Structures are given as C-alpha cells and as structure tokens.
Amino acid sequence: MFRSAFGRVTLVALVLGGVVGCGRDHAVEATGPYRVGTRSMTFVDDSRPTPAFGTFPGAPNRTIVTDFWYPAEGDPAAGPVAEGIAADGPFPLIVFNHGQQGAPEQYALSFQTWARAGYVVAAPRHPLTIKGGPGAQFVNDIEGELGDVPVVVKSIDDEMPDLVDVDHLALAGHSSGAIVAYGDAFNTCCHVDDPDAVLVESLQPIPLAGEYSDDLKGTPILFMHGDADPVPISVPHAAFDEAESPRFFWTVPGGDHSAVYRDGPSAPQVAETALAFFDAYVKDRDKAREALEATPGIEAAP
Helix, strand or coil: CECCCCCCEEEECCCCCCCCCCCHHHHHHCCCCCEEEEEEEEEEECCCCECCECCECCECCEEEEEEEEEEECCCCCCCCEECCCECCCCEEEEEEECCCCECHHHHHHHHHHHHHCCCEEEEEECCCCECCCCCCCHHHCHHHHHHHHHHHHHHHHHHCCCCEEEEEEEEEEECHHHHHHHHHHHECCCCECCCCEEEEECCCCCCCCCCECHHHCCCCEEEEEECCCCCCCHHHHHHHHHCCCCEEEEEECCCCCCHHHCCCCCHHHHHHHHHHHHHHHCCCCHHHHHHHHCCCCEEEEC
16 A cells, blocks of 8 residues: 555553454445544554654654554543444544644544544654654754655555454544655655545645646545635645645635634634545545535535
8 A cells, every 4th residue: 555665563551452343345335423432552663753842852764753643442422431342444544744842632523523534643753853852843853744644555565454444544644744645746856656635734745756637636535724824825726726626615704824723713614624535535425525615615616
C-alpha cells in the first residue's frame, strides 16, 4: 500500500481490547450511531531520527504518540469512554494531522462525530510541533511529519486489523497538518498509495521536496476555508482549481483560521460536512454525496 519503505516500527501500548473481526469487506458498510471510545498508543520508528530543536536534544528514532477515537460498544448518547470496548469492525481509517502548536484533542468535536458514525480516527502528535512540545515550526520538521503518516497507518494495519480497515483510508489535517495530508496524497516526495479521500482545512500549500504530479491527481478532495481566515481564500482555491474531480471547495461563513474547526459556532457543521464527504467517497454512499453537493456555499466538481 505504501510507496516508501519504512524500517522497523515498535508498538508501545496494548492493542485495543474486545475487538471481534468480521472481515475487511464489512468496513464500508459499518455505520453509526456508536458510542465513542478513546485511547492513545505510541509507535516508535527506528528507521528515522528526530532532529534537535530548542531544548529537545534530538533522538536516533521517531516516537509518534497517536490518539484514537473509535466506535465503541455502549449507549451512543453517552459521552466518550476511555479504553472502551471496541465495536465489531473493522472500520475505515481517518488519519488527521494537527496544526503547529496544536493538539488532537482540540478537534475532538469532529473526531467524536466521525467515530460515532463508524470511523476510526488516528491523530498523531507530531513530536516537534505538538502543543506543549519544544515549539518548532512546521518548516523545522517537514520531512518528519510527512513521514509520520505512513508509519502510523502501517503500524495500525499490523497491530489492529480487526478494528481498522486501512484499505479504506482518508487523509486529513488542519493548517500545517493540511499540508501534510495534501503532500502525502499528491506529492511525489511522500505519496501514500490509494487514499480514498483527502480533507484539507485552511490549506496553505508550500514547496516540498517532490512535485505535485498530474499522475497523482484524481483522489477525491474537500477543501475547507473560512472567509475570515487571514490566509487569502485564493491560496487554497488555486489548488482546488488545479485538482481533478471529484473536488469540492467549501467556504465556511465567518470561519477564521482555527476555531471554526475546533470549538467555534460552525464547528458542528464542519464536522457534519466532512462526514458527508467521507461517507460519499470512503463508504461510497450516494445519499451522502447528494447531501455534500447540496451544502450551502460549496463549489462542487463531482
């Protein structure tokens, strides 16, 4: 599934308990509502170093703490449960990348919405740009973050096949995390083979080591950008114009750069619009596609 080869990855955590597998072909049918389970796992990639930055001295390997939101057994109306017993899967995977000095828990509203509907959300805590970390900017760790995603996906495939179906995969992210998702989907530097869908929130593309090749276009993509974002809307819209269908651009009314995707008034609509996109192109649901195309303010080239 992965174009790039990665070295040995060590799992440092217990695998989710209580999972009963029922075959990968079940994943695209799985739907909510489910209760939401949460937990964290740690993956150590021995093939890549982590560069030094600030007070962090560097390391000969790459430690990727990854937070999970997943469908769990129990009352869907109840709140998320830590270490909850996983529902009967496997379920499609959404890998979501936080922005610089951000953290996965800031996007919990969206993650809970998606997990409740039948997705496993894996959110790596990129070690240099995570909130509370050494304070690096994305430009200090571009290659590291681009490389974290395939390592996380491969580790999940190796360790959690009963819960997660990585053959049905969406890549997503916000701000610098959107650059990661966009690069891993469409750039020759770091391409992850065969994602089903790509969601980018407040994207500001930057040059990467490879190129955005025409050969890699065509994966369904949804751009979200607030009309009050200081990043001009023309920036991500230029990427939208160059994308191949299926492609969607949703201008979020009153949306700023960050709060609209986290806990702002429009955050629930952000979560539901993204869910319609995932349901349309990861689970191949026509009604979800129709709902997405009917979203006020969306530009669609399905």
